[in-house]
Amino acid sequence: MISFDFVSLFTSIPIGLVVSTIEELLQEKYDEVDQQVKRKYFTELLEFQLRTFFFFNDRFYEQKKGSSMVSPLSGLIVEAVLQKVE
Structure with missing residues (x-):
């Protein structure tokens, strides 16, 4: 059983679950045979995009868990993860 905190939904979803969910969707829906952009590049871009850094009190920090709430992809x-879990 999986549970997520809907108050802090974006930060409560593990990055590994996000990446595996998107990889599964890409395998099901994206035919890379005639495409220049392969699935592995989408996955690499997603992993890079999910890395969130912020600056506070003259120091840089990295968000270790979940995705940023301000990201356009969040x-x-x-939605993709919740549909997979349901």
Whole structure:
């Protein structure tokens, strides 16, 4: 059983679950035979995009868990994961 905190939904979803969910969707829906961009590049871009850094009190920090709430992809990512879990 999996549970997510809907108050802090974006930060409560593990990055590994996000990446595996998107990889599965790409395998099902994306035919890379005639495409220049391969699935592995989408996955690498997603992993890079999910790395969130912020600056506070004259120091840089990296968010270790979940995705950023201000990311344009966060809504899509959360929706994909929740549909997989349901």
